Amino acid sequence: MSTDIKAPTFPESVQDGTLATWHKQPGEACSRDELIVDIETDKVVLEVVAPADGVISEVLKAEGDTIQSNEVIAKFDEGASGSGAGEKASEASEEKSSEPEAEPAASGDDKILSPAARKMADENNIDPASVKGTGKDGRVTKEDVMNHIKDGESKPAAPAPSASKAAEPAPMEAGERVEKRVPMTRLRKRIAERLLEATSSTAMLTTFNEVNMAPVMELRKQYKEKFEKVHNGTRLGFMGFFVKAATEALKRFPAVNASIDGDDVVYHGYQDIGVAVSTEKGLVVPILRNSENMSIAEVESTIRDFGKRAQAGKLSIDEMTGGTFTITNGGVFGSLLSTPILNLPQTAILGMHKIQERPMAVNGKVEIQPMMYLALSYDHRLIDGKDAVQFLVALKELLEDPARILLEI
Known part of the structure; x- marks a missing residue:
């Protein structure tokens, strides 16, 4: 059927x-x-x-x-079975219709090929005359073409008896400049359009701060194994802390969680945080819905699931639609500092970076501390510099004293 x-x-x-x-x-x-x-x-x-x-x-x-x-x-x-079902049906009908005049030609374009064999020969630029047919009346089948290709790959081409060295293809010279042109994927095109739109239609500005990651790293080291056992293999990473800290800071500064719709400002009474995930086909941003109601374990397990399915291309469109704020972590690739671009229609995006040990002044003494630069890009049309800076400071204070995240103070 x-x-x-x-x-x-x-x-x-x-x-x-x-x-x-x-x-x-x-x-x-x-x-x-x-x-x-x-x-x-x-x-x-x-x-x-x-x-x-x-x-x-x-x-x-x-x-x-x-x-x-x-x-x-x-x-x-x-219900059709076998890889050759379609081919055999085509061959049978072709044989039947051409029986009265079926004269197996020895070479050239007159050689009889099944439709599948002709398609494969055309795709691989193979002259049908060079393929030995094993089918009825010398017909060339798909298997004959496949065997011809395999023989060509396994046997080195013998040089022509009278071929001169000048006729041989010249070897590629050292330093030859090779170019490859491939069409841009739809996903990459869309990413490019949105990035250009964000830079051309917003008053984008970036403010920076740095956070001492020692308290979070110490807490993670202390409870990592127990956390994984209690939460069925979910690993305790850094993103859980950043998402929960950002959620609390967004509650304090609603403008950072808002969006612009024409001449209106839309203030969202919930926190849907997008987490940028890099894939071979481009950057995608799945959304953590209602992150204010999620525990750190739920955040970590959901992000891990997003990452796996993003690499496999299994994320749905609904999972990447919406969002009120975005976090992107260039630190996993070694970025020390960057200025992330807004994910429209959102008005702010947080950039995380590489944790690097640096000498810091602590209580009048120089100590080596694991520091991370934070970057907040924001739309200055809606968010004032004061709110952006205070948002970033609140985030820094929450991360440098993780107990405040749980206590929401």
Whole structure:
């Protein structure tokens, strides 16, 4: 039974998508719920799986094509078995229709190829005349082309008897400047658009401070093992402390948690904190909903889950939509100081950085302390410098005395 394979239903915020990768080709066997194609939107990569056991009989959209919501992208034959099912059916019909004039040609374009074999030969720039056919009447099958490719890879090409050294391809010279041009992904395009929009449409300013991480590091060292046992393997990291400290500071300075909508200022009575996660395809920002109601253990386990699913492309669009404040940690890559760019329509973003031991004056004495620079980029149209600085100072005080986070003082 033939059925349609359709693109997923896109949310209202997503207009269309791009067909990224076909994981299965026509005639190739598929198992139920096996991944067959990836569709990339400007927010997330969506996966389309096989509706049942069978084979793809026809592909209607090629890689790179623009896809609309619920658009038919392929035809699927349920119950068909074997990777050669589609090919054999094509070969049988071709043989039947060409029987009266079937004269196996010895070489050139007259050589009989199955549709799958011709497609593979074209994709690999192979002359059909050079492939030995093992099918009926000398027909070249897909397996013949595959064997020809394998033989070509395993056997070094013999030089022509009369070939001169001048005819041989010149070896690549040292220092040769090689360039590679690849199209930008939809996700990368969208990131670029939003970054440009943030820098051109806001009055963005960054203020800095530094925090002594020794108290948090000592607390983490003291309770790390016990924390992991009590909370079923959840590790105690630094992000839990920063999210909870930021949540408390946002309560004290509502403007930092607000957003601008046209000529209106929207003050949010909740704290939805986005945590920037780097993936191979670009930066994504999943949201911790109602972080004010989350414990440090819940924050840590949720962020860990976000990280795993982000790398696998499993985050949903809803999980990356919204947010009232963002935290980005460039310190994991070694960044000592940076100025993060706003994540619109939010009006502030916190940048964490590398923890580095530096000499600090403590009670009139020079001591080596693990210090971290903090950067708060904010929209000066809404947030005054005073509020931004005081927000960062409050964050610093909470982190340098972690008990205040629990006591909310």
